[in-house]
Amino acid sequence: MLLTINIGNTNILCGIWQDQSLARTERFPVSDISRLDTFFASPSQIEAVLVGAVNPHAAQDVLDAASRALNCPILAAGRDFEVPVRNRTRFPDRVGIDRLLNALAAYHRTRKPCVIIDIGTAVTIDAVNGAGEFLGGAIMPGLAGALSTLHSTTALLPHIDPARDRDIPVLGRDTEGAMSSGVFWGIVGAVEKISEMLRREAPGAVTFLTGGDAERFAPHLGGIDHTVAALALEGLRLAYLAR
Structure with missing residues (x-):
């Protein structure tokens, strides 16, 4: 299973992938990070945690919480793996x-x-x-x-x-x-x-x-x-x- 976490300015969206299917999702405020614990309940089944974030402070809190709870790769998009889209903007x-x-x-x-x-x-x-x-x-x-x-x-x-x-x-x-x-x-x-x-x-x-x-x-x-x-x-x- 892959645990995917998208961290916005106000909310966090989490999703568990089983093969190509999104088996479970939940959205909650960035101020309620403890709700991540329910996604960490079966650590042996999680292959990797994938994080995308536009909120650096909340992202660090999530990465730290995942590191404490899980023994698997915890990877941030843009830092640990690239998003394979050609970006034709000026910057x-x-x-x-x-x-x-x-x-x-x-x-x-x-x-x-x-x-x-x-x-x-x-x-x-x-x-x-x-x-x-x-x-x-x-x-x-x-x-x-x-x-x-x-x-x-x-x-x-x-x-x-x-x-x-x-x-x-x-x-x-x-x-x-x-x-x-x-x-x-x-x-x-x-x-x-x-x-x-x-x-x-x-x-x-x-x-x-x-x-x-x-x-x-x-x-x-x-x-x-x-x-x-x-x-x-x-x-x-x-x-x-x-x-």
């Missing part, structure tokens, strides 16, 4: 490993150009061409980040828990409702428009939706071909096998 070393893992997994599924939307703490919308090369894309705040910025950069706008309302009407009837509407539907509109524009850069692209907030936004987004919550975990497994 390849600055691209988040999660974006490359998503690109690898999406292209492996389709062998066609791809647009990949990852909605979490940040929203990334990226393009992959027909040769599987990562072209770049767009980055914008996610739901929690945008709401937090409105609160922290203004005198009177309140703090809002992004999980407060699952159904957000466009017409906000109070300040909190207007903030939630502007941010939520603003993300929907921006994602749809940017995706449309990126598909012109990668004609015939297949569009993927992933990330911690993917399921929440999926019903409201047009043009999505596949919603895959654990796309980065697929990328970790593929990158490890290709080393």
Whole structure:
């Protein structure tokens, strides 16, 4: 079995692979790292731990916890094994490993150009061409980040828990409702428009939706071909096998 761990800014996504199947996944906050213990319950069955991270502090905590609990290789993508995707951005070393893992997994599924939307703490919308090369894309705040910025950069706008309302009407009837509407539907509109524009850069692209907030936004987004919550975990497994 392979234990794959994708560490974001807010959440950790873990998955156990048995051969080519993802047998179990769990997402939890980076502040609740003790929940990793349930994945360490059968240490003799784990062949390797594969970690992809955009949060260096949390990544070190995870690597340390895995080292204490397991007697197997504990490998970080980008440090111990490469992500085999040609990166055609201006500064390849600055691209988040999660974006490359998503690109690898999406292209492996389709062998066609791809647009990949990852909605979490940040929203990334990226393009992959027909040769599987990562072209770049767009980055914008996610739901929690945008709401937090409105609160922290203004005198009177309140703090809002992004999980407060699952159904957000466009017409906000109070300040909190207007903030939630502007941010939520603003993300929907921006994602749809940017995706449309990126598909012109990668004609015939297949569009993927992933990330911690993917399921929440999926019903409201047009043009999505596949919603895959654990796309980065697929990328970790593929990158490890290709080393």
